[in-house]
Amino acid sequence: MSHSFTKSTARNIFFGGALFAFLLFLALTFDTTRALPKRDHRENLTAAVVRGKYVWETHDCIGCHTLLGEGAYFAPELGNVYKRRGPAFIKAWIEAQPTGAPGRRQMPQFHLTPQQLDDLVAFLKWTSEIDTNNWPPNIEG
Amino acid sequence: MQYRSQAVAKPYFIGAIALFIGQVVFGLVMGLQYVVGDFLFPAIPFNVARMVHTNLLIVWLLMGFMGSAYYLIPEEAETELHSPKLAIAMFWVFLAAGALTVLGYLLVPYATLAKDTGNAVLQTMGREFLEQPWPTKLGIVVVALAFLYNVTMTVLKGRKTSVSLVLLLGLWGLALFFLFSFYDPNNLVLDKYYWWWVVHLWVEGVWELILGALLAFVLIKVTGVDREVIEKWLYLIIAMTLITGIIGTGHHYYWIGTPKYWQWWGGVFSALEPLPFFMMTLFAFSMVGRRRREHPNKVATLWALGTGVMSFLGAGVWGFMHTLAPVNYYTHGTQITASHGHLSFYGAYVMVVLTMISYAMPVLRGRPANSRAAQAWETWAFWLMTVSMMLIALFLTAAGILQVWLQRLTDTPLPFMAVQDKIAFFYWLREAAGMGFLLGLLVYVASFFVKGEREALA
Ligand code: HEM
Numbered sequence: 298m299s300h301s302f303t304k305s306t307a308r309n310i311f312f313g314g315a316l317f318a319f320l321l322f323l324a325l326t327f328d329t330t331r332a333l334p335k336r337d338h339r340e341n342l343t344a345a346v347v348r349g350k351y352v353w354e355t356h357d358c359i360g361c362h363t364l365l366g367e368g369a370y371f372a373p374e375l376g377n378v379y380k381r382r383g384p385a386f387i388k389a390w391i392e393a394q395p396t397g398a399p400g401r402r403q404m405p406q407f408h409l410t411p412q413q414l415d416d417l418v419a420f421l422k423w424t425s426e427i428d429t430n431n432w433p434p435n436i437e438g
Numbered sequence: 439m440q441y442r443s444q445a446v447a448k449p450y451f452i453g454a455i456a457l458f459i460g461q462v463v464f465g466l467v468m469g470l471q472y473v474v475g476d477f478l479f480p481a482i483p484f485n486v487a488r489m490v491h492t493n494l495l496i497v498w499l500l501m502g503f504m505g506s507a508y509y510l511i512p513e514e515a516e517t518e519l520h521s522p523k524l525a526i527a528m529f530w531v532f533l534a535a536g537a538l539t540v541l542g543y544l545l546v547p548y549a550t551l552a553k554d555t556g557n558a559v560l561q562t563m564g565r566e567f568l569e570q571p572w573p574t575k576l577g578i579v580v581v582a583l584a585f586l587y588n589v590t591m592t593v594l595k596g597r598k599t600s601v602s603l604v605l606l607l608g609l610w611g612l613a614l615f616f617l618f619s620f621y622d623p624n625n626l627v628l629d630k631y632y633w634w635w636v637v638h639l640w641v642e643g644v645w646e647l648i649l650g651a652l653l654a655f656v657l658i659k660v661t662g663v664d665r666e667v668i669e670k671w672l673y674l675i676i677a678m679t680l681i682t683g684i685i686g687t688g689h690h691y692y693w694i695g696t697p698k699y700w701q702w703w704g705g706v707f708s709a710l711e712p713l714p715f716f717m718m719t720l721f722a723f724s725m726v727g728r729r730r731r732e733h734p735n736k737v738a739t740l741w742a743l744g745t746g747v748m749s750f751l752g753a754g755v756w757g758f759m760h761t762l763a764p765v766n767y768y769t770h771g772t773q774i775t776a777s778h779g780h781l782s783f784y785g786a787y788v789m790v791v792l793t794m795i796s797y798a799m800p801v802l803r804g805r806p807a808n809s810r811a812a813q814a815w816e817t818w819a820f821w822l823m824t825v826s827m828m829l830i831a832l833f834l835t836a837a838g839i840l841q842v843w844l845q846r847l848t849d850t851p852l853p854f855m856a857v858q859d860k861i862a863f864f865y866w867l868r869e870a871a872g873m874g875f876l877l878g879l880l881v882y883v884a885s886f887f888v889k890g891e892r893e894a895l896a
Pocket residue numbers: 368369370371461462465466467468469472488491492495775776779780783784785788868869871872873875876
């Protein structure tokens with residue numbers, strides 16, 4: 298690098314550039330915040346959905362599954378499982394675990410109450426209705 | 439060592455390496471569960487092993503960063519650490535908090551752990567990487583603040599260099615963005631939006647400042663190149679990092695409910711994120727090329743060069759591979775992601791911590807460099823671990839391509855589990871490569887105990 302380009306020039310590029318990027322990011326975040334209600338349908342965030350998210354989090358479902366493509370890659374995507382399988386299957390499936398099939402990946406038995414199962418389904422239904430720009434590519438997730 | 443208080447780095451480095459071993463063992467457990475699904479079930483379900491694996495990774499890297507800072511800051515500031523006692527006390531608090539949390543994961547069902555630690559009062563658990571109960575999260579904040587207080591006071595009373603300024607900025611940023619882990623809104627989209635303010639703004643933001651500062655420090659030491667030159671590079675690299683990386687967060691906002699324009703903002707800016715990593719590679723090689731001294735610690739130089747190359751491969755190349763929205767549409771949340779996650783974490787953060795340890799540990803043990811025999815062992819460890827990690831990433835990439843092909847990029851998509859069966863072969867190869875990695879890690883640990891001739895001391 299030439300001599301006219303000094304360390305303090307580089308430092309100014311750093312502070313100026315970082316500040317600019319951060320402000321732009323905040324502006325985009327502001328705009329996103331305004332646009333989100335139409336896409337996440339928060340008017341449907343019922344008490345059941347909120348409780349369902351709590352069941353989801355306190356059983357660490359994300360430690361095996363992805364949800365909208367984020368999480369672990371050990372077990373099927375669940376962001377669209379409501380559409381793939383429907384509510385009755387989801388509840389029956391969770392109650393029937395583990396399969397005990399030898400050598401097959403296992404999902405634990407969580408001993409959820411009927412209420413918790415309903416809440417979980419409400420949460421998965423709400424999640425499946427988020428506008429995700431058409432992701433996943435097909436129903437298999 | 440120039441300042442007595444630098445010695446507090448030693449327990450941090452030893453603790454980091456011990457937890458690293460634990461992390462890799464749990465990685466191998468999961469790798470086996472991928473192909474032998476009921477292995478250790480129900481004693482250690484996959485999700486439990488995963489929490490242990492990833493949380494140990496984060497904890498030991500943080501320990502490595504702190505140890506590195508405790509070593510670096512007094513030397514840069516040319517003064518003793520503000521409070522060595524506080525540093526040692528915080529080491530034990532951090533280790534205890536980490537150990538208790540991991541035991542909690544392993545011994546109690548997660549729902550019980552959540553209940554017993556008051557998750558109902560402040561809901562933060564059950565999100566990837568942020569699985570810790572809030573008392574643990576609070577513990578992390580307390581340790582981080584005590585640590586930041588300690589190193590900041592040291593810099594304030596001593597010489598202020600660009601290296602320590604950049605390191606401090608990175609460390610303060612790390613603590614600041616971690617605060618978003620306490621924010622867990624009921625709305626999943628908002629939850630995910632701000633979750634990335636911890637995860638992405640860490641690894642592709644403030645952690646890169648730490649990476650750059652540590653690398654710059656070691657390069658100054660082993661090459662003897664003029665500090666002005668090295669610090670100019672450092673500023674340019676981290677300028678590129680934040681200019682591209684902050685808005686690059688958008689590459690996680692394609693499919694989680696956020697507006698479509700993020701496909702452009704995220705795509706364009708994150709496509710430029712490899713640049714700072716490439717500059718890091720050039721930086722390391724050009725400084726070593728221009729070196730003004732032959733430092734006896736050859737293997738530390740090897741680690742520094744390795745960090746330059748592997749961070750560019752893992753973060754830059756493997757990141758670029760799936761960062762544009764049309765590609766990410768198919769690869770999102772597949773083994774491609776896992777492949778990139780491994781290579782980037784290893785190439786950037788594991789390797790830079792091992793670079794620091796490699797440089798500092800001999801000094802902490804009272805010699806400028808280890809014996810030739812010990813360095814030969816460490817060199818073997820370098821290659822074993824690095825090649826194994828490259829293989830892990832390649833096998834996962836192969837698995838990921840097939841997964842995309844069979845499950846997504848087709849008119850006749852197969853179910854997830856059917857696809858997993860078909861690609862099991864690559865998971866076996868990954869597990870084999872993982873054993874190679876563990877071997878490398880054991881050789882690494884052994885290198886600390888190799889005495890050998892002391893001819894390298896000259
Ligand atoms: C050496 C043997 C290792 C094996 C067999 C292994 C295996 C695994 C497995 C199976 C997962 C879970 C993937 C999933 O969600 O389905 C995982 C996650 C992860 N591992 Fe490892 N691992 C190993 C070493 C490492 C090392 C050395 C690092 C650090 C560089 C690391 C960093 C990670 C990270 C960051 C994740 C989360 C990835 C993501 O969410 O995309 N692992 N590992």
